[in-house]
Amino acid sequence: MISKNKTPKHLAESVCAELRKRHLSFPDEKIIIDLFETIYFSSLKTEESEPVKFHMVFMDPSVPDPKPPRNARKDRWSFIPFADPIPFTVSNLVKIAKSSELRTTSFVVWPDKDDALLIWGLVDQQNLFHKFLNRSAEIKTERPGLFQVSVEAIGVIEVYMRYEKVAELRIHELIRNSLDIFRESPVRELLAPGIETHLQAVKSHLADDMYYGDGHLDELHTQQWLSVLCRILLRIQKFKKGGALLITPDVNTPDLNIKYRIDYSRLRTSLMTNAVTKIKSEYLENILLELSEAKEKEISSQQFYQLRKFEKDLRANKNEIDGVIWFVAILTRVDGLVVMDQNLDVQGYGVEIMTSQEPSNLYLATDRMATTAKLKPASYNHFGTRHRSMMRYCFRHPGSIGFVISQDGEVRVITKVGERLMIWENIKLKYYSYASKKKTITHGETDPTDKTKV
Known part of the structure; x- marks a missing residue:
């Protein structure tokens, strides 16, 4: 009998296939398999009763920066070598795992001349990548190494090449493509x-x-609206406590028992203010640029100070939105769900779903469009209490969207499509792209999209 379970070997083979597709040279595939097996078994360990998490880049320490930019950013990464490289073993990884952190630091791993994997040192300044990935920064920054690996939880390994997610091993499941339900x-x-x-x-x-x-502006500000919703879900996910968020057109139905009723519209108003200020700032900036190039008229001090004021307001507004995201996410830690209207105004929390009518059907959507041919029947009783209550509500109230976050971080989305109740798993929340079959990037090459705004 052939096992359907996926292993670190399958993950390694997927990564090697992607490297070949990009025409990149890399060490023998057996070394890559050994790399991911060591990473996987390390992720199953604990250190001081806590799961072992770490981050690494697969990078040749003899040529850490093959094509440095002409004008490097001040906060660009650098390679910090160990005086003596450390053998890449499970026990060593467990001991030093806490000296890596996706926000700042990653290990550098590469085989020596005898094909033995070693930890050669660290790279710093990973902050901007972390912020961009989690939708709180607008500029892509260069990433070091051939590929990057993050251990996010027990048995959960994510592999990136620059800003493209190549694959993810989640315990025994190999995921090559998350569902971007926020696109179409x-x-x-x-x-x-x-x-x-x-x-x-x-x-x-x-x-x-x-x-x-x-x-263009419609699409830009649509994406910013969606990004804020994703950031709320990512923040709830980070709590590791589980939670639920319901967006519904009717918050006054008797099927919702709102224990703590509020009317919190600050997310809507701060998003609107941010968009208006950005557009005004860019408009004034373009006018000043035209005046400067034409040399027909000097820029007035009033215009200059107005532009500086816009910049100051945008920084303050960004902090406001960050604070609102924290506020909404924390409400989900109270027993019950958080309910929002369609404008993302919070109407209450600690909400209990009162309807007891079970859905007559349930389907797992394996693509973002919930194509009929790709639906899989699912069992209502297979899910926990939080999921089942959300299923009952969404089946009874078409037009509602339920987001349920498990304690393990899995995010599921529930809504009714026609007469069918749909559930999506493996949702794309972070801002990354998946490897394109048409795109080939040479190691160290500058990506012309490195300043993409979200």
């Missing part, structure tokens, strides 16, 4: 009314000539 899907369609209200509110605060372009 039934879920995205249900979020559309809130997004459209946001865009109209932004336009109402601007002169007609400021909101320009063929849908």
Whole structure:
């Protein structure tokens, strides 16, 4: 009988296949398999009763920076070698795991001349990557190494090449493609009314000539709206306590017992203010640039100070949005769910779902569009109390979207599509792309999209 369980060997083979597709040279595949097996078995250990988590880059220490940029950023990464390389073993990884952290530091791993894997040192300044991945920064930064690996939990290993997620081993399941339901899907369609209200509110605060372009600004601010929702879910996920968030067009139904009723609209208003300020700032910046190039008129001090004020307001507004995200996420730690309307206004928390009618059907959507041919029947009783209550509500109230976060960090999305109740797993929340079959990047090459805004 052939086992359906995936192993570190399968993950290594997937990574090697991607390296070949990109025409990148790398050590023997057996070394890559040994690398991921050691990483996997290390992730099963504990240190002082805590799970072992660490981050590493697979990078040749003899040529750590093959093509340095001409004008390097001040906060660019650097390689800090150990005086004596450390053998890459489970016991050694467990001992030094806490000296790595995705926000700042990663181990450098590479085989020596005898093909023995060693930890050669560290790379620093990983902060901007972490912020961009979690949707709280707008600029991509260069990443070191051939590929990067993160151990996120027991048996959970993620592999990246630059900003592309190559694969993920989750215990015994190999995941090559998360579902981006926030791009185009039934879920995205249900979020559309809130997004459209946001865009109209932004336009109402601007002169007609400021909101320009063929849908570019619409798409930009739509993505920012969606990013904030994803950041709330990511923050709940980080708590490792589990939680639930319900977006519903009718918050006054008797099927919701709202224990702590509030009307918190600050997420909506801060997002609108951020978008308006950005557009005004860019508009003024373009005017000043044109004046400077034409040399027809000097820039007035009033215009200069107005631009500085916009920049100051944007920094303050970013901090405001960060604080609101924390506020909303923390509400989910109270027993019960957090309920929002379609504009992301929080209407209450500690909410209990009262309906007891079980859904007559349940399907697992294996693609983002919930294509009929790709649906898998699922068992309602297979899920826990939090999931089942959300399923009951969403089946009874079409147009509602339930987000349920398990203690292990898994995020599931539930809604009704037609007469079918759908559940999506393995949702893409972080800002990364998946490896493109048409794209080939040479190791060390500068990606022209390194300043993409989200």
